[in-house]
Amino acid sequence: MAFKATVYKILIASPGDVDEERQAIPDVIARWNNLNAESSGAVLLPVKWETHSAPLMGSRAQAVINEVVETCDMAIGVFWTRLGSPTGVSESGTAEEIEWFIRNNKPVMLYFSSRSIDPTKLDIDQYKALKTFEARMQKIGLTGSYTNLTDFREQLLNQLSINVQKLISGSNSPVPSQREVRERVKSIEAISKAGQLYMEDYEKDGKVKSFLVKGDTKDIKDELKDMGGRYNGSLGGWIFPKTREVELAEFLKNQRKK
Structure with missing residues (x-):
């Protein structure tokens, strides 16, 4: 039935x-x-x-x-x-x-x-x-x-x-506030990303037109700058337009192989 x-x-x-x-x-x-x-x-x-x-x-x-x-x-x-x-x-x-x-x-x-x-x-x-x-x-x-x-x-x-x-x-535990959820996810993500180089979409005015390269970028900062990146301290990463995503993904992939 x-x-x-x-x-x-x-x-x-x-x-x-x-x-x-x-x-x-x-x-x-x-x-x-x-x-x-x-x-x-x-x-x-x-x-x-x-x-x-x-x-x-x-x-x-x-x-x-x-x-x-x-x-x-x-x-x-x-x-x-x-x-x-x-x-x-x-x-x-x-x-x-x-x-x-x-x-x-x-x-x-x-x-x-x-x-x-x-x-x-x-x-x-x-x-x-x-x-x-x-x-x-x-x-x-x-x-x-x-x-x-x-x-x-x-x-x-x-x-x-x-x-x-x-x-x-929706879980039997009390429903957390949006701020609590954001803080919890931020904390968990910090653990999961520890020691990595990674890319993260950057949303502004409800749209994703750029992304950030984050993590321990000290050793590759010159290369990121030469590739057109702009460091934003408040966001904690290098900003690139979304059109460069494939190129930067290949670059970071090669860094991990070194």
């Missing part, structure tokens, strides 16, 4: 080394829907970039994917040995997606696999970057861990139910 329900879009975010988990998450979501959709009046829709985005010229690749990301209500992130490739805006595409959810005060469920690793296949630089990222996320309190795929499925189903109930109800 038909029933009315609100559809919540759940982003599946991960690097390329957790394919089994990426396949398991839609199965767990389908199981949750079978058990809870009618009684809760909510249906969960899994979203993957490979099935919900299309190529678009004239924009950096992650920016195209972000158009899909920004339609989602919650994210599930999974990591094992890799963090992913830098985007210019963040240290990886997956990290950039997660940072968007943090910045917009939307729920994020992060899992880090502790199953065994073949040392002959391990990219040491990627693994170090992942562990640094994990440590930052632990300070925010977003992380969980699992030992195998069965463990992951069981944890995800249980914790998904808890988080979806919070999503439906």
Whole structure:
């Protein structure tokens, strides 16, 4: 029998080394829907970039994917040995997606696999970057861990139910003021961005026509100035027009590789 329900879009975010988990998450979501959709009046829709985005010229690749990301209500992130490739805006595409959810005060469920690793296949630089990222996320309190795929499925189903109930109800805790939300997000974002070079849209009069390069820019300030950047102390970054986004993303991506 038909029933009315609100559809919540759940982003599946991960690097390329957790394919089994990426396949398991839609199965767990389908199981949750079978058990809870009618009684809760909510249906969960899994979203993957490979099935919900299309190529678009004239924009950096992650920016195209972000158009899909920004339609989602919650994210599930999974990591094992890799963090992913830098985007210019963040240290990886997956990290950039997660940072968007943090910045917009939307729920994020992060899992880090502790199953065994073949040392002959391990990219040491990627693994170090992942562990640094994990440590930052632990300070925010977003992380969980699992030992195998069965463990992951069981944890995800249980914790998904808890988080979806919070999503439906808007949380049982008192609703914070807009100022409290901004301060909380600012504090969390400062932790998640610690030690990074990154780009951030700058909105003025309700429009985004420029962006900021922020973080530890001391060693590249001359290059940023030569590229037409203007430092704004009150905003804490170098301002560029939006038309330079792809160029600056490539420049910052190369800085991370050094």
